[in-house]
Amino acid sequence: MPANEALRDYLLTRRTVTAPFLAEPGPSPDQLQEMLTIACRVPDHGKLAPWRFLIYDGDARVRVGDKLHNLAARKWPDRNAEQLDAERRQFLPAPLTVGVISTAAPHFKIPELEQLMAAGNACFNLCHAANALGFGAQWVTRWFAFEPEAAQMLGARPGEQFVGFVHIGTPQTQLEDRERPDPKALTTRWDG
Structure with missing residues (x-):
């Protein structure tokens, strides 16, 4: 396989654009289909495809926010109005969010x-796919990925688990890179 310098350079400079900096336009239906196709090209021992995708776009993002707000208000009555209002904006302003379920x-x-790792790889490949098509993406989980009532409300079936929500949109700013870990400090050589 020949070296792919463009891919190497992309991977060395890849970074997340957080949801507050993602706006319209989002991907077209064809672009989304291409992203999901790329997301499925991950290591998958046994060819089980142990993941599925849920799409939240348009008015569904507002309805999700209302439901998260109401659930949070019921579960945590001591939260103030500002904290609860943040729940309404969980899937905003990004024009599209893809829930990835294991x-x-x-x-x-x-x-x-x-x-589970295959599903996580589908999440990350979806981020790469969004970037490849000129969009920004952010992979998050948040409390509602793990809270059973919230996960069910968001579309998880019994026995399923969200591995992430990938917010996708057009970047509205150029974010500075952050310090990255030193791989030498994280690497040892096994010597038996």
Whole structure:
């Protein structure tokens, strides 16, 4: 396989554009389909495709915010109005959010952890796909990915788990890069 310098340069400079800096236009239906196709090209032991996608766009983003606000107000009555209002904006202003759900299940050969990691890779590949098509993306989880009532309200079925929500839109600013970890400090060589 020949070296791909453009891909290398992209990976060395890839960065997240956070949801507050993502705006219209979002991807077209064809662009979204291409992103999801790319998202599915991940390591997947056993070819199980142990993930699925949920699309939140248009007015659905506002309805999700209202539901998250109401649920948070009920679960945490001590939260103030500003904290609760933040729940209304969880899927805004990005024009599109894709929920990525792990459908990992017991299997005679493939550990559930491997299936969960495949779903996580689909999340990250979706971020790469958005970038490749000229959009910005942010992969987040937040409390509602793990809280059972919220996850169900957002579309998770029994036995499923959100691995992330990928906000996608057009970047409205050029963010500065942050300091990255030194791989030498994170690497050891096994010597038996």
